[in-house]
Amino acid sequence: MATISAxxxxxxxxxxxxxxxxxxxxxxxxxxxxxxxxxxxxxxxxAAKPETVQKxxxxxxxxxxxxxxxxxxxxxxxxxxGADSLDTVEIVMGLEEExxxxxxxxxxxxxxxxxEAADLIxxxxxxxxxx
Amino acid sequence: xxxxxxxPTRSEVLSLLRSLLRxxxxxxxxxxxxxxxxxxxxxxxxxxxxxxxSTISAAFSEAKSQLEIAKRQAIVYNxxxxxxxxxxxxxx
Numbered sequence: 001m002a003t004i005s006a007x008x009x010x011x012x013x014x015x016x017x018x019x020x021x022x023x024x025x026x027x028x029x030x031x032x033x034x035x036x037x038x039x040x041x042x043x044x045x046x047a048a049k050p051e052t053v054q055k056x057x058x059x060x061x062x063x064x065x066x067x068x069x070x071x072x073x074x075x076x077x078x079x080x081x082g083a084d085s086l087d088t089v090e091i092v093m094g095l096e097e098e099x100x101x102x103x104x105x106x107x108x109x110x111x112x113x114x115x116e117a118a119d120l121i122x123x124x125x126x127x128x129x130x131x
Numbered sequence: 132x133x134x135x136x137x138x139p140t141r142s143e144v145l146s147l148l149r150s151l152l153r154x155x156x157x158x159x160x161x162x163x164x165x166x167x168x169x170x171x172x173x174x175x176x177x178x179x180x181x182x183x184x185s186t187i188s189a190a191f192s193e194a195k196s197q198l199e200i201a202k203r204q205a206i207v208y209n210x211x212x213x214x215x216x217x218x219x220x221x222x223x
Binding site: 084085089092108 | 141142145146148149152153156172175176179
């Protein structure tokens with residue numbers, strides 16, 4: 001108990017929305033309300049973050065053994081890069097492992113481009129943070 | 132005997148692949164986990180170009196029985212998993 005109050009004391013001094021976070025540390029559930037003060041665009045999942053897209057591109061490149069010069073843009077379709085359905089399933093499993101998410105059956109069958117994969121990942125990561 | 136069985140569709144095959152890979156990831160032993168992943172990928176790739184419905188059904192049911200075995204063994208292995216991790220799992 002003493003250690004918990006010590007950590008909450010350090011949070012109090014460092015972060016701006018302090019009281020909200022202190023209450024949340026006391027409870028076990030964490031809400032995403034601190035995002036309201038920082039980045040309002042968290043609520044709106046319009047485009048995926050560039051780092052996410054970058055990581056997806058890397059995983060795709062490694063799975064399909066593409067040479068370093070080949071272009072992997074967010075709009076490139078997996079089938080255009082030479083992936084068949086088995087490769088797509090492997091890519092989705094690799095993404096699940098990398099980001100620690102769990103993709104549904106129906107969602108994974110609809111993924112055809114890099115951008116779609118990144119958007120789905122963002123949505124699932126956000127849902128995981130909220131849970 | 133297998134003539135009354137329907138040929139599995141593409142999505143059934145893919146979801147079987149997904150279940151196998153997920154179950155393979157549940158093993159605590161690094162070696163078994165990696166082998167299971169490798170073997171499922173190799174097995175599915177090898178049978179990629181089958182066209183005869185009865186061979187497709189046979190391969191599908193074989194994979195299904197392997198999935199049952201893998202699920203059972205994952206539970207049994209996890210009951211007695213050693214605490215020490217394989218050296219390959221230590222991140223540099």
